[in-house]
Amino acid sequence: MTSTWLPAGTVAADSPFGIHNLPYGVFTTTEDPSPRIGVAVGNAVLDAGAVAQATGSDHAALLSAATLNPLMAAGRPVWTTVRAEITAWLTDPGYRHDVLPNLTPLQDARLHLPFEVADYVDFYASEDHATNLGRIFRPDSEPLTPNWKHLPIGYHGRSGTVVVSGTDVVRPSGQRKAPADAAPTFGPSQRLDIEAEVGFVVGTPSKLGEPVALADFRTHVFGVCLVNDWSARDIQAWEYVPLGPFLGKSFATSVSPWIVPLDALEHAWTAPPARDVPLLPYLDDTAAAPAGLDLDMAVALNGHEVSRPPFKGMYWTAAQQLAHMTVNGAALRTGDLYASGTVSGPDRDRRGAFIEITWNGQDPLKLPDGTTRGFLEDGDEVVITATAPGPDGTRVGFGAVTGRIRPAVG
């Protein structure tokens, strides 16, 4: 196993940011407020651009950008080379004098949205989640729509309101109408919820009119992050027929600040669940390498863990979602973000949204402080974390996506 020369205490043996992870982010410090690319390693952030300049790296320009977009646009061969280079800096003591001045304690780094989001697409790939939502939103119909097992259902969200972890979320106001009401009313959402998801970040673009095959997933996808797709269930329920979610989602979508490279997830691939219906060729992955990801996720409310959603149970994989999203010829751009959809398992303590955990508020969750929750209250803080298997029993960490609810305005 590769080991680092970094000073003892920098990278603990069980660190989620071990030497095999090396996720990318963008950070500033009080001393230097210019945004720059950082790589998390143990309890520190490496200023990747500064080290690249100090070592005369060919990739100094890419790593000295203010966002990850130029690096993401450079394509997989460059991603592989840059990752090998950063690994060398941290494992070859000859780089000590270049690296040591460019480490910042993680706690001193302010983390920013690491890339400029192009288009944002949200999928709906957990069978348990889709079944639960179908039962709650459409109690008189089959919970899964007839298309659900034939294609990964998705829709476009608002890329301009994707925010980095730690950004407060203002409770949205909007129209909502209970079935018994004669007309809609306006006011702050009373059913503010989360959706614990996993996000995939596109690096290499594609051409308009040219679908991306299942096998080309690794060519285009740069890395993985966590997503909290905040949802106002009362606004959503009233607005979403027939054209889908809009204001119930568009007020904020939070992403974790660290983008875990696909190369850090080599030990996390796992077989997706068996599919119940034959898939059309462009989605058929039965002969492909396992394309599910074995991520253990956790959702905490005000410091109390409320759920551990199992990502490996997702019916549709990220490769299938990418193939589907482009099969009509839609082009990919650097910075496209697509999210898995809420990650839910079959049991209550494995669900990734409060609407499922509390069954639309009917079965509130009891918190250790004696309070209960159907949905989120002002001041509540949600933290979603995840890890994946790494080499030799280590875990690859995704960090956290956090957000606190602020009261509605006006």
Next chain:
Amino acid sequence: MTSTWLPAGTVAADSPFGIHNLPYGVFTTTEDPSPRIGVAVGNAVLDAGAVAQATGSDHAALLSAATLNPLMAAGRPVWTTVRAEITAWLTDPGYRHDVLPNLTPLQDARLHLPFEVADYVDFYASEDHATNLGRIFRPDSEPLTPNWKHLPIGYHGRSGTVVVSGTDVVRPSGQRKAPADAAPTFGPSQRLDIEAEVGFVVGTPSKLGEPVALADFRTHVFGVCLVNDWSARDIQAWEYVPLGPFLGKSFATSVSPWIVPLDALEHAWTAPPARDVPLLPYLDDTAAAPAGLDLDMAVALNGHEVSRPPFKGMYWTAAQQLAHMTVNGAALRTGDLYASGTVSGPDRDRRGAFIEITWNGQDPLKLPDGTTRGFLEDGDEVVITATAPGPDGTRVGFGAVTGRIRPAVG
């Protein structure tokens, strides 16, 4: 009426690009392939940046950009000043020597996507269109969903596949399933359609968490263009429940190359239709100035006019759409584009989509060449144009959004 000193023949009395219009675009020429801001005037394009530099304008930097985004971001007071300045160049003969070298015949200009699209939202604001689509897609239900008259229904589309007029559209492939089929099949769309729409381009951004009031429409919206929201009806019908249109729309959305400033539309404002239900305060425009727009649109297929959609009949105005889109606190960015939804009137020759004109292909359209159309065939060219009332009986032209269908790939 203001008149121009431009040489006789440059601006005909009935030109859609008269001196009161002055729409903005981005153009190149064979001699100078660098994209730059142009203003259409008669049968010429004015190189706005070059004249601004020649005259020492304070806005030379904004007008010398490669896209309209910097000018759009500068805000309404700057838009007003810049428009007055350009008007002065074209009406005060003292500017003759600055202007004349910087005019290009319109036919020699290659027109580009004039702004970088941030988020793209598509609305659904024609009661006739929504009723027709409801009857076709959901024959067993009420055609208008219960929310339709309470809020302007909309959804996010794919901003990365917004293309400029003149870009060929490759017929998309995808899944489609007729009700009688046991399973979906895959192949080129057999029901490729248009949607004739009007687009609104956001200049001034807004802050996350702060709704934009009805009255602030003019503060934020820079101008207006034409939109063809290409739609694959077979793909759309199979995929869109429950989360809305996705691949049936995301392969291409064409926009006209000229952005008509709001200031050019002073004579086009008109009262929207009477509303059937009381509106919540954030949408209630009964006490506001008329916020409908009296645009006459025309749709031509292979040179033959097939429809004249009446924009003034739209149930929801652009100001209401903007207020709704932000009422949950969603932020606006410079470059946000939102489209009206298909513009359809009550009669067959006033409908803005073939699915309505031919009633889902059941009543094909006869063309002068003896052929018929249910939906679009490969090689078909669609041209959507529009004009609005200008001062003294003139018309303000929007130019055209055109597109030709290329065969499916693969």
